[in-house]
Amino acid sequence: AQKITQTQPGMFVQEKEAVTLDCTYDTSDQSYGLFWYKQPSSGEMIFLIYQGSYDEQNATEGRYSLNFQKARKSANLVISASQLGDSAMYFCAMRVPPGYALNFGKGTSLLVTP
Amino acid sequence: KAGVTQTPRYLIKTRGQQVTLSCSPISGHRSVSWYQQTPGQGLQFLFEYFSETQRNKGNFPGRFSGRQFSNSRSEMNVSTLELGDSALYLCASAGQGNSPLHFGNGTRLTVT
Numbered sequence: 001a002q003k004i005t006q007t008q009p010g011m012f013v014q015e016k017e018a019v020t021l022d023c024t025y026d027t028s029d030q031s032y033g034l035f036w037y038k039q040p041s042s043g044e045m046i047f048l049i050y051q052g053s054y055d056e057q058n059a060t061e062g063r064y065s066l067n068f069q070k071a072r073k074s075a076n077l078v079i080s081a082s083q084l085g086d087s088a089m090y091f092c093a094m095r096v097p098p099g100y101a102l103n104f105g106k107g108t109s110l111l112v113t114p
Numbered sequence: 115k116a117g118v119t120q121t122p123r124y125l126i127k128t129r130g131q132q133v134t135l136s137c138s139p140i141s142g143h144r145s146v147s148w149y150q151q152t153p154g155q156g157l158q159f160l161f162e163y164f165s166e167t168q169r170n171k172g173n174f175p176g177r178f179s180g181r182q183f184s185n186s187r188s189e190m191n192v193s194t195l196e197l198g199d200s201a202l203y204l205c206a207s208a209g210q211g212n213s214p215l216h217f218g219n220g221t222r223l224t225v226t
Contacts, residue, residue, distance in 0.1 A: 033212055043202060045217035052212055091157065100145045100208040100215055101170040104157035 002027045002094050006105035013082045013112055020067070021077040021108045023092030029053075032096045034075040036066065039089040039107070048090075051075055082112045116141065118218035120205050126224045132193040135221045139186050139207030145169075146188040147215065148180060151202040160203075163188055192223075200225045 003026040013019040025034065036048040051059045051066045059066040067076040079086055089109050093102040119138040127133050139146050147162035147170075159172040163182035180190045186207070192199055202222050206215035 035214055037217075042219075043222075044219050045204060045206070047214040047216065050212060050214055093157075099162050099164070099170045100147055100206075101159045101162050101172070102147075102149075102157075102206075102215060103159065104149075106156045 002029075002032075002096055002103045004092050004094055004103055004105035006092055006108050008108045009106070010109045010111070013079075013110065015084060015112055015114050016081055018078060018080045019082055019110065021079070021090050021092075021110065023075045023077065023105060025073050025075060025092075025094050027073075027094065027096060029096045032094055034066070034068070035093045035095065035102065036064070036075075036077045037091045037093060038086075039091065041088070045091075049077065079110075084112050084114065086110060087112045118205055118207050118216050120203075120218035120221050122221060123219065124222050124224075126226065127195050128226055129195055129197060131195050132191065133195060133223060135190045135192075135203055135205075135223075137188045137190070137205030137207075137218060139188070139205075140209075140216055143207035143209050143216075144186055145208040146182055146186060147206050147208075148188070148190050149204040149206065150174075151204060151220075152200075157204075160190065195225045197225050199223065 005024045032053045034051045038046045049061045065078045089107045091107045092105040148160040162170040182188045202220045204220045206217045
């Protein structure tokens with residue numbers, strides 16, 4: 001069975017600072033995908049970034065980057081230059097093919113302060 | 115492209131009743147999956163449908179069922195509602211390969 005662990009229930013960061021949200025995972029599969037989603041208070045789930053288990057380079061999408069350490073089974077999300085609009089819940093998730101079922105972590109609540 | 119559409123947005127039902135939720139995926143997406151989100155249990159996978167066939171199923175009782183139609187639209191049904199079924203139900207669709215899941219805005223179900 002796959003498991004995703006997010007150990008930080010809540011995080012604070014000052015505007016324009018960088019922040020790292022932790023995610024560790026557990027799977028015996030060799031092929032898997034790791035995702036990060038953002039959920040603002042409105043409830044919608046917004047896709048941020050994806051990392052495949054065979055990808056050698058860390059994924060980046062604008063201000064988001066994924067620090068992928070396969071041996072440690074960690075996939076931390078780094079948000080650079082935080083903005084007030086980044087305040088939201090952040091979920092790490094894993095998908096093991098076949099299929100598109102995602103296994104989510106409990107989430108981290110991020111608050112960006114002025 | 116239109117996003118994933120879920121209807122209705124809000125629903126209030128009484129314990130013992132049944133409910134049907136609807137999801138229209140992004141055009142061209144053949145995979146539709148459903149998730150339950152509660153404050154206590156977080157986001158939990160219910161089931162996934164691909165080309166009208168259930169491909170994966172989460173650990174939920176048989177009261178929770180779903181189906182997918184030939185146009186990829188999906189419905190989720192919960193029978194004999196319990197208070198604990200109160201949750202945000204999210205539907206997501208996916209294209210091919212490593213494409214991410216795209217979520218709808220959810221249906222918030224309240225069981226009284």
